[in-house]
Every structure is written in C-alpha cells, then in structure tokens.
Amino acid sequence: MEHRDGEIAVKRPNLSDGGDGGGSGSEDRLSALPDDVLIHILLKLLDTTFAARTSVLSTRWRRLWRLLPRLYFPAGNDPQRICLALTAHEAPTLCNLEVRVMDGTPDSVAPWLPIAARRLSRGLCLINSVTHSGSEDMAGGRGALELPCFESATSIFLSLGYIGLAVPSSGVFARLTGLELNRITVHGPCTLGDAVSSPCCPVLQYLVISDSWGLGSFTIHSESLLEMKLTYLRGLQQLTVMASALKLLDVSSCFATDLSYDQPVVNISAPQLLTLLWRDVYDPRFMQLGKMENLQWLGTYPLMVYGQYEYKVLNSFCTRLLQRFELIQNLILMLVYRPEDITNHHYLMEQHITRLPYITFMVMNIVASGHSFGASSFHVLRMCAGLRKLSLTVGVTTIPVEEETACPSSCACHQPPNWKTDELVLSCLREVEIHNLRGTEHEAALVKRLFDWATVLEKVTVTLHCSVAPNVAKGFCQRLQSFSRPGIRMEGLHFSKSSRDKS
Missing domain, CATH: 3.80.20 (24 nucleotide stem-loop, u2 snrnp hairpin iv. U2 a'; Chain A)
Structure with a gap:
C-alpha cells in the first residue's frame, strides 16, 4: 500500500485487540483502523513529540508512534528526549530523520547522533539555527561535532551554524549518494576530502559544500561523483578534483580576489564534464582545468562594464x-x-x-x-x-526595484x-x-x-x-x-x- 507522501507502508498485525483504556470494552472507530492507516495519520502531526503523546490514549495507540518510518524534531526539543525516542523506535528501519536546533553546540547534538547512525536507512537533515551575528567570530569557537559513520544513509544534509565538524577517520558510507554541508567549520585529523572520496563514499553522486571555514586545502578522488558545488569556502587555497564521472562542477566565491594573498592552486581532472560554472578567480598559470572535450555549458565570473583598476x-x-x-x-x-x-x-x-x-x-x-x-x-x-x-x-x-533610478542622458x-x-x-x-x-x-x-x-x-x-x-x-x-x-x-x-x- 503506497501513501500519497511516497512512503510504503508495511502491513502489520494489530498491536492490540484490547480495550480503549477507558473500560468500555469496545474501541472507537478511529482506533479500529489498520495500523498502517493510523501511522499515516500520525505522520501528519509532523512533530514526533506530538505523535508520541498519543500513546496515552489507549493500549491500542501505545506503540504506534514507535513504528513511524520518519521522525521530525523541531527546535526546542531536549536532546535527551531525542535520544529516548530513537532508542524506543521499533520500525524495521528508520527512513528519514530531521532535527532542528537553536544555537546548538556539539555537546547538545552528540548524544543522539550515534544512535541515528546505527538506525537510519535513508536521509538525515540536521539544521542548527543561530541567533548570533558574525560568522567569522563564531567559526571554530564552540568545539567540534564528531560525525559518526552512517553506513546505511543515502543522503545527509548538515547546516551547523558554523560549529566545528570532524569527519570519521574510519568506516564506509556505503549507500550515501548525496551530501550537503552548509555553515560548517572543518576540524579533526581526517581531512574532509578523504572522507568524501571513493574509499569512504563509494557511491557518492552529489556533493555540496557552502558557506564554510577550515578548508584551506580540499582534495577529492571519486569515481562515482556526478555533481559538485563549492560556494563561499573561506580560506581555500588549494583545490584538487579527480572525478572521472563528474558532469557538473560549480565553484563560486571560494578564492580570495585580493592579489596580496598567495595565488590559489587548482588541479581539475574531469574528462566527462558537461557543465562548468567557474564564478571565481581564474589564472591559468596556477589553475589547471584538464581536458574538457565534452563541455556543453560554461558560466564565468561576472564582467564589470565600468570601473577602476x-x-x-x-x-x-x-x-x-x-x-x-x-x-x-x-x-x-x-x-x-x-x-x-x-x-x-x-x-x-x-x-x-x-x-x-x-x-x-x-x-x-x-x-x-x-x-x-x-x-x-x-x-x-x-x-x-x-x-x-x-x-x-x-x-x-x-537592489530593490523601487531604489533603482534611471540615469540621466549625460551618463x-x-x-x-x-x-x-x-x-x-x-x-x-x-x-x-x-x-x-x-x-x-x-x-x-x-x-x-x-x-x-x-x-x-x-x-x-x-x-x-x-x-x-x-x-x-x-x-x-x-x-x-x-x-x-x-x-x-x-x-x-x-x-x-x-x-x-x-x-
């Protein structure tokens, strides 16, 4: 039975044929529905903590929320509550997990993340919203979150509000096809490039790293990667991409345009590339793009029509x-x-x-x-x-349209x-x-x-x-x-x- 949201419900026997907890000896019509229908209703509550509260209704509802194929915890949930929910979860697999936190720290996320890594079979979404301003001051100032190896996850999206991220030095993300990292500060002895290369991510196809710190050097060797987007990587000085299957490469605002900095060094080998969006520094003396005989789309750095030196x-x-x-x-x-x-x-x-x-x-x-x-x-x-x-x-x-003014004829x-x-x-x-x-x-x-x-x-x-x-x-x-x-x-x-x- 396939639901409208794309989830496939597994037919299960009713969890209880008992009463409704009120001593009436008969169940209400809602409780009489099959388990998969009731689980579909609980999914509509979105917040997993709300779904868990239905366990007080009757013995019929006591374990239903634990069979949800996906869990969602909005900002404000206690980390311990998330740990308990993941530990109590009884579905054969946990398909999707989304957690949102406010001004989170590594200590507030670390308790439940390893539990999720063991159970998750599809997608993880972790978003840390920060109320502070000044990303440069925050970068690396609140320690590092150690990312466990998600052996069964197919997609991971992390937006960490510039708290540190240390990638695992061992383990294989065997099923990971999509990885998106936003507002991270890279920490740890293992380099991010090693963690996303083929030995650790053998089927990775889609990689996005944006608005992040700590990647002075980034080297990736991948035989599976199809698309890679790098945007606003502060301090990047060396980029090496060896990707035999890569179709799209998007590099934007990663290298310093101030000539007083050392020249960045780039080496790209992507013979199957179809789209190159290079909206960044380019100097052929230090940047080798390799052969791109199949290239069909090219996007460049913006051109200033008027200006000074x-x-x-x-x-x-x-x-x-x-x-x-x-x-x-x-x-x-x-x-x-x-x-x-x-x-x-x-x-x-x-x-x-x-x-x-x-x-x-x-x-x-x-x-x-x-x-x-x-x-x-x-x-x-x-x-x-x-x-x-x-x-x-x-x-x-x-620029807001109402603030744009037509220039005079003498312009x-x-x-x-x-x-x-x-x-x-x-x-x-x-x-x-x-x-x-x-x-x-x-x-x-x-x-x-x-x-x-x-x-x-x-x-x-x-x-x-x-x-x-x-x-x-x-x-x-x-x-x-x-x-x-x-x-x-x-x-x-x-x-x-x-x-x-x-x-």
Whole structure:
C-alpha cells in the first residue's frame, strides 16, 4: 500500500485487540483502523513529540508512534528526549530523520547522533539555527561535532551554524549518494576530502559544500561523483578534483580576489564534464582545468562594464577563462553596472572582451542598476555570429526595484553610441527571450535593434517586471509589437515575479 507522501507502508498485525483504556470494552472507530492507516495519520502531526503523546490514549495507540518510518524534531526539543525516542523506535528501519536546533553546540547534538547512525536507512537533515551575528567570530569557537559513520544513509544534509565538524577517520558510507554541508567549520585529523572520496563514499553522486571555514586545502578522488558545488569556502587555497564521472562542477566565491594573498592552486581532472560554472578567480598559470572535450555549458565570473583598476583585475578572471575555449555550445555571461555615478569610470568592455568562443546559445544576465546596457550588449553580440538563441534577463540584483533610478542622458553608460547606428547581422539567431523588463526607453531601443540585427528571427518572448504599472505595460508591449515583422511569433508580454518574490 503506497501513501500519497511516497512512503510504503508495511502491513502489520494489530498491536492490540484490547480495550480503549477507558473500560468500555469496545474501541472507537478511529482506533479500529489498520495500523498502517493510523501511522499515516500520525505522520501528519509532523512533530514526533506530538505523535508520541498519543500513546496515552489507549493500549491500542501505545506503540504506534514507535513504528513511524520518519521522525521530525523541531527546535526546542531536549536532546535527551531525542535520544529516548530513537532508542524506543521499533520500525524495521528508520527512513528519514530531521532535527532542528537553536544555537546548538556539539555537546547538545552528540548524544543522539550515534544512535541515528546505527538506525537510519535513508536521509538525515540536521539544521542548527543561530541567533548570533558574525560568522567569522563564531567559526571554530564552540568545539567540534564528531560525525559518526552512517553506513546505511543515502543522503545527509548538515547546516551547523558554523560549529566545528570532524569527519570519521574510519568506516564506509556505503549507500550515501548525496551530501550537503552548509555553515560548517572543518576540524579533526581526517581531512574532509578523504572522507568524501571513493574509499569512504563509494557511491557518492552529489556533493555540496557552502558557506564554510577550515578548508584551506580540499582534495577529492571519486569515481562515482556526478555533481559538485563549492560556494563561499573561506580560506581555500588549494583545490584538487579527480572525478572521472563528474558532469557538473560549480565553484563560486571560494578564492580570495585580493592579489596580496598567495595565488590559489587548482588541479581539475574531469574528462566527462558537461557543465562548468567557474564564478571565481581564474589564472591559468596556477589553475589547471584538464581536458574538457565534452563541455556543453560554461558560466564565468561576472564582467564589470565600468570601473577602476581593481575591476580590470576582476574582469581578467572571466576573460582568461573564455580564452581557454574555442567552442562552447552554451555560455552564461553576467554584465554588471555598479549602482553609482560612473562618469569617471573606465569603459572596460572594449579593453577586455575582444573574443568569445563560438557559441549557439547565450544566457546573458545584466545587473543594470538603472543604467543603459545597449552598448555593452551590442559589444558582446557582435562577437556571436553563430548565435541561434539568446536569453537576456535584466535586473538580476539584490537592489530593490523601487531604489533603482534611471540615469540621466549625460551618463557615461550611453557611450559609445555606435550600437544605435552600426550594422550587425545575426544571421543564425532564431529565438530571443527577454525577461524582467521595466519598460524604459533604453530597453525599447535595444529590443528594436535586436529585430534589426536578427534577420531570420522566428520567436520572441518578453516578460515585464511586476513593478511596471498596467498602463505603462500596455503601452510598452504595443511598442514592442510595432517592431515585429511578419513571420515573427511574439509571446509572453506578461509580468514576471520580482527577485524578492522568488526568494
């Protein structure tokens, strides 16, 4: 019998044919239901402590909660209570365990974790929410939690609020396919890289490590890993990845961009890689990415359109990576305008972006911050002669929309003006998606030029930001439709959710 939540209930005999504890000699209708149905009802209570309280109803209910296939303990539960619940649990297997704590310490988690390691057959989720501020001050300051070996677990998610984590030096996570570590501080004699490599995790396929400390060096050798994402690993200086089956590698904001630091050293061997999202420092003198003959998707460090000297250095991370490839089927590129007066800043596009790999699909995200982005878009597109599809999203930014202001006509972002007059033929471009438009004049001007440049355009999809007033949206959409030619199918022209609504 399979329930709606995906759990498979095992048929069991009734635990008691006795009375309801009230001396009536007969059971109520609810208690007369089969065990698997009652267990399904208890699962709907979510909090396991609530489910356990039903044991006082009658002898019929006394042991039912102990047969739950998954246990959930929200913040506020006493660690001893969790220990007792895990010890009393009688189901053949414990499929899933989720525990949330507030301002937890290693001492508050350590008592029940080994019990869970022995019983768990599927997923562990442990989330420690902290009320303190300043992760750097907290990192490593509250001791370390020793993670036991979960021999039967298939997935583990730990978000520890920066308390220390020591991985086991022995044992095999024989069935672990997914591991996600967030807000940890690595401790212990055994390195994290050893713990997640094939000898200890022979079937690991998905690995995420984010917003963490203590990984000055990370080396992984895996024959099973398919996806790996590393984000905000403070202090990382050396990264070695030997993964023969890896399909996706995402490295973002792990290495210090300050040139006063030692150059990070990277060695990647992933011959089957399909997607590389390298939004980080890149210097080919110290970073070896190996052969990537099957690569289909490439994402790079953001490009600053205007800026001073320090932005030239940041842009080099993107341009050096782009220069490594002659052909990339799909490219993800971000153009960033600072939300400030850029009159005295240098226009960096013509100095840095002189060549792109041959691409057929481009995802271009533009953090416009109220500036005109026609010139920078034109500069990129004129190097994309083979482009077949373009997806352009405006306003990928954390700045609230109401705080964005259009720049004056004298702003430097309107320069150089050649994009408004120079000819450009995108003879392969057949489909264009433009998202999150605000209905501004410079947006309309760019869309008009796209219709001129794309001589074989077949389909255009446009969405407007939810902040656009209905009357403005209607007029703007009519204006865009006036640019169209016979044979072009226009779709969308509706509101998109703001970034705040999506978060």
